[in-house]
Amino acid sequence: MNGSDAVPNPVAGPVAGPVAEIRGLVKEHGQGQGRVRAVDDVDLEVPRGQTLAVMGPSGCGKSTLLHLLGGLERPTRGEVWLAGRRVDTLSERALARLRRRSVGFVFQAFHLMEELTAAENVELPVLLAGRSPREARRRASLLLERVGLAARARHLPSRLSGGQRQRVAIARALANEPPIVLADEPTGNLDTAATLDVLRIFEDLRTAGQTLVIVTHDERVAATADRLVSMRDGMFVDDTRLTGSSSRGLGGLIEWES
Amino acid sequence: MGSFVLVVRLVLADVRRHRAQAAMLLLAVTVATATMALGLSLRGVSEALYEQTRAATAGPDVVALSGDTGPAVTSALASLADDPEVIAHHGPYRIVYADLTTHGSGRSPAVASGVVVHGFAETPGTVNRPLVTSGGWVRPGGAVVERGFAEALGIGVGDRVTIAGRSYLVVGIAVTAATSIYPWAAQIGPYGGPSDSSGLVWLTRSDARTLAGRDLPVTTAMDLKLRDPAAAEAFVEAFSDAHRDPAARVNLHTWQFMATQDTVILRNSQPILVVGSWLLGFLAVTGVAALAAGRAVEQTRRAGLLKAVGATPGLIATVLVTEYLALALVGDAVGLAIARLTVPGIASPTASRIGDAAGPGGATVAAATVLAVTVAVLSTLRPALRAMRTATVTALAAAAHQPRHRPLLTALSALLPTPLLLGLRLTARRPGRAVLQACSTATTVIATVALLTVYSQKERGYGLNGSSVLPNLRGELDRRLMLAVTILLIALAVVNTVTLTWTTAMEARANMAVARTLGATPGQIAAGLSAAQVLPALLGAMAGVPLGIGVCGLFSARNTIMPPVSWMLAAALVTLLVTAAFTALPARLAARRPVARALSAEAA
Numbered sequence: 024m025n026g027s028d029a030v031p032n033p034v035a036g037p038v039a040g041p042v043a044e045i046r047g048l049v050k051e052h053g054q055g056q057g058r059v060r061a062v063d064d065v066d067l068e069v070p071r072g073q074t075l076a077v078m079g080p081s082g083c084g085k086s087t088l089l090h091l092l093g094g095l096e097r098p099t100r101g102e103v104w105l106a107g108r109r110v111d112t113l114s115e116r117a118l119a120r121l122r123r124r125s126v127g128f129v130f131q132a133f134h135l136m137e138e139l140t141a142a143e144n145v146e147l148p149v150l151l152a153g154r155s156p157r158e159a160r161r162r163a164s165l166l167l168e169r170v171g172l173a174a175r176a177r178h179l180p181s182r183l184s185g186g187q188r189q190r191v192a193i194a195r196a197l198a199n200e201p202p203i204v205l206a207d208e209p210t211g212n213l214d215t216a217a218t219l220d221v222l223r224i225f226e227d228l229r230t231a232g233q234t235l236v237i238v239t240h241d242e243r244v245a246a247t248a249d250r251l252v253s254m255r256d257g258m259f260v261d262d263t264r265l266t267g268s269s270s271r272g273l274g275g276l277i278e279w280e281s
Numbered sequence: 282m283g284s285f286v287l288v289v290r291l292v293l294a295d296v297r298r299h300r301a302q303a304a305m306l307l308l309a310v311t312v313a314t315a316t317m318a319l320g321l322s323l324r325g326v327s328e329a330l331y332e333q334t335r336a337a338t339a340g341p342d343v344v345a346l347s348g349d350t351g352p353a354v355t356s357a358l359a360s361l362a363d364d365p366e367v368i369a370h371h372g373p374y375r376i377v378y379a380d381l382t383t384h385g386s387g388r389s390p391a392v393a394s395g396v397v398v399h400g401f402a403e404t405p406g407t408v409n410r411p412l413v414t415s416g417g418w419v420r421p422g423g424a425v426v427e428r429g430f431a432e433a434l435g436i437g438v439g440d441r442v443t444i445a446g447r448s449y450l451v452v453g454i455a456v457t458a459a460t461s462i463y464p465w466a467a468q469i470g471p472y473g474g475p476s477d478s479s480g481l482v483w484l485t486r487s488d489a490r491t492l493a494g495r496d497l498p499v500t501t502a503m504d505l506k507l508r509d510p511a512a513a514e515a516f517v518e519a520f521s522d523a524h525r526d527p528a529a530r531v532n533l534h535t536w537q538f539m540a541t542q543d544t545v546i547l548r549n550s551q552p553i554l555v556v557g558s559w560l561l562g563f564l565a566v567t568g569v570a571a572l573a574a575g576r577a578v579e580q581t582r583r584a585g586l587l588k589a590v591g592a593t594p595g596l597i598a599t600v601l602v603t604e605y606l607a608l609a610l611v612g613d614a615v616g617l618a619i620a621r622l623t624v625p626g627i628a629s630p631t632a633s634r635i636g637d638a639a640g641p642g643g644a645t646v647a648a649a650t651v652l653a654v655t656v657a658v659l660s661t662l663r664p665a666l667r668a669m670r671t672a673t674v675t676a677l678a679a680a681a682h683q684p685r686h687r688p689l690l691t692a693l694s695a696l697l698p699t700p701l702l703l704g705l706r707l708t709a710r711r712p713g714r715a716v717l718q719a720c721s722t723a724t725t726v727i728a729t730v731a732l733l734t735v736y737s738q739k740e741r742g743y744g745l746n747g748s749s750v751l752p753n754l755r756g757e758l759d760r761r762l763m764l765a766v767t768i769l770l771i772a773l774a775v776v777n778t779v780t781l782t783w784t785t786a787m788e789a790r791a792n793m794a795v796a797r798t799l800g801a802t803p804g805q806i807a808a809g810l811s812a813a814q815v816l817p818a819l820l821g822a823m824a825g826v827p828l829g830i831g832v833c834g835l836f837s838a839r840n841t842i843m844p845p846v847s848w849m850l851a852a853a854l855v856t857l858l859v860t861a862a863f864t865a866l867p868a869r870l871a872a873r874r875p876v877a878r879a880l881s882a883e884a885a
């Protein structure tokens with residue numbers, strides 16, 4: 024809408040301040056009698072390198088918050104900033120371009136392209152970003168290696184287990200090295216072993232300084248974060264720093280399992 | 282570069298995943314474009330063949346024919362030959378009307394036919410030099426048979442024929458541009474009267490004179506070459522104005538007139554093919570649209586997914602449209618190639634002409650391509666727009682669209698037996714699909730009525746004294762083409778019915794599963810799914826009969842015989858029964874899917 028396609032991509036240069044920021048954010052669904060205020064006047068800053076967990080009862084607005092943050096939905100009121108750039112005013116096209124490079128999504132339902140192989144799924148955002156097919160192949164094999172699926176690169180999603188699919192989805196989210204990764208209940212459909220695989224990857228990402236926002240119902244997942252925000256009825260009711268939690272959380276968990 | 286690779290990759294992946302659908306789109310477009318290209322290619326093809334025969338045989342610009350005899354005719358023809366506009370002539374020569382009988386052999390029985398015998402010099406002149414296609418030219422006792430005639434009689438060089446009781450050896454086969462194609466070789470009848478169907482045979486002048494001596498009717502003919510062939514019509518008019526002698530009536534036929542005569546043989550072929558291609562195109566849109574609609578939910582999810590990873594709405598539309606467009610264009614190319622290969626066979630049912638029928642020209646290629654693109658665009662427009670417009674989050678969670686509630690129909694159907702009840706509710710769920718099924722059935726019935734009409738015409742064959750031993754090429758061609766078009770239409774309609782039933786079944790599987798948990802048997806479910814197609818098909822079949830009569834009336838001659846109404850009603854009934862039979866298989870397959878799987882599939 025403001026023709027900001029021409030603005031240099033935020034990934035290109037180092038950005039001071041928070042990677043993501045929201046101010047006075049309100050999102051209402053529906054109209055008239057059936058109107059629901061899913062997010063109710065929320066402020067939030069996510070500093071670079073932080074792993075933020077968002078918890079709360081079903082229907083409290085966690086997914087909506089994540090969608091707003093990643094530009095999948097537009098707020099009713101308020102501002103959303105991503106990597107130093109205001110995104111709530113962007114056109115649909117500009118938002119799509121922004122998502123390519125600045126946001127990686129991980130969904131509970133994986134949302135892989137069923138007709139593409141694991142590697143092709145990971146290459147998807149790279150090609151969308153206009154990079155060469157060779158570069159896309161290089162990155163896909165690197166990332167699949169990183170999530171431990173190098174051997175499954177040519178498999179279709181239907182031939183992968185739930186945990187493997189989610190790891191492909193994470194590799195896809197990382198394909199363009201986005202400044203922020205948004206995960207909506209990434210372990211919601213997984214059993215304990217697969218959950219542990221995913222948690223290990225998140226732990227690696229945290230160590231590597233990746234900014235990460237994870238919406239979850241799972242205490243074990245939340246325990247690996249640097250910070251925990253609790254939501255209720257579209258509002259934040261608690262914001263806690265979990266110092267040194269990750270080693271304790273994941274380490275403890277693994278011991279516990281084995 | 283990256284996004285180009287991406288579009289290609291996504292399109293290929295989708296085609297690979299939905300091979301049957303791709304094949305169906307390809308088939309539908311191929312059939313429709315081939316038929317259309319064929320129909321359009323026939324335009325002007327007879328004239329082109331005449332043109333080529335005329336060039337190869339030094340065809341006359343004007344043929345003068347007179348059934349009268351005496352000095353008046355001689356002087357009229359002499360004045361024609363002396364006309365300053367005439368630069369060369371051939372004749373006058375005799376045309377003798379006689380009967381011809383073949384002797385028959387193992388493979389072809391003896392047949393009799395009317396014949397016109399042209400008495401020609403043993404060395405041809407400069408105008409009207411028949412092109413010998415096998416054997417040699419006339420010699421005493423040796424006859425040359427016109428190729429179209431020879432083919433109809435089933436004879437060749439070395440056979441013997443009896444003309445007016447005398448036996449001749451066939452020494453050659455030839456073609457000429459100076460007469461109409463077989464069986465209209467006699468341009469005028471005996472004594473200047475109406476002509477009957479007959480073939481053409483050349484004999485030497487003296488053999489023709491001997492033949493004429495047996496009291497057979499004779500016409501005198503002369504072939505003229507004009508200085509300005511294009512002005513043949515004007516020449517004929519000027520001559521007719523100057524010579525109004527009732528004792529010497531001279532008919533002048535221009536080469537343009539003879540060329541137009543040739544087109545009669547293809548007169549019905551073009552409408553059969555062109556109207557057929559419209560109907561085929563319509564069925565193609567119907568079938569592909571049904572398939573596309575059946576995949577709309579999946580496509581919307583796919584679009585949402587692509588949007589989530591950063592694809593712009595434009596790119597998503599490109600992917601959707603490229604796939605259908607690419608397939609349609611491939612189908613178009615295949616269709617045009619098929620048309621190119623079949624044109625010669627259809628364009629020239631007669632052997633009286635030589636030359637090649639040109640393949641589809643620029644305009645035909647353009648028209649067929651427009652048809653293909655229209656099929657692709659019409660069938661994807663709605664899903665593409667929907668996929669583009671749906672918000673990303675909604676698209677990711679996409680479920681089948683919620684049909685409107687129709688309380689009256691629901692109340693009404695509650696009084697009916699279970700399968701009919703399920704069928705009515707399914708039909709009401711998707712009224713658009715019911716309309717498609719009705720149209721598809723109506724199209725089939727229209728084609729069947731047209732086929733019955735073509736087949737109920739009294740087909741007069743050719744032979745002597747009303748016998749029909751010799752084939753009627755035009756009638757045979759019409760029947761063959763109509764049969765081919767109808768078979769293609771029925772094939773597409775069958776594919777449509779199966780597609781529509783399967784799509785309905787897949788969409789309704791959750792509801793059907795719930796119905797099963799409430800105690801409906803698989804048989805009742807299958808019958809319900811069938812009923813959902815057969816009910817609209819019933820309306821389509823009923824509408825098809827009057828529509829078919831209307832379409833036939835639009836394109837046929839006034840003396841066309843319509844088939845009995847009972848036949849047409851029977852055709853509608855058979856169409857309906859066949860539709861019911863073809864819905865049974867997908868319906869049974871769908872009804873047998875385990876309930877639990879259907880329920881959980883919907884939840885995912």
Ligand SMILES: Nc1ncnc2c1ncn2[C@@H]1O[C@H](COP(=O)(O)OP(=O)(O)OP(=O)(O)O)[C@@H](O)[C@H]1O
Pocket residue numbers: 052053059060061079080081082083084085086087088
């Ligand atoms: N498209 C929509 N239309 C109407 N209401 C919606 C829509 N999406 C979400 N809501 C409502 O907004 C509120 C917040 O929904 P949201 O999906 O963000 O919750 P959530 O915290 O993610 O829940 P869960 O843990 O079950 O995933 C809910 O009351 C929900 O019903």
Ligand SMILES: [Mg+2]
Pocket residue numbers: 085086087207
């Ligand atoms: Mg949620």
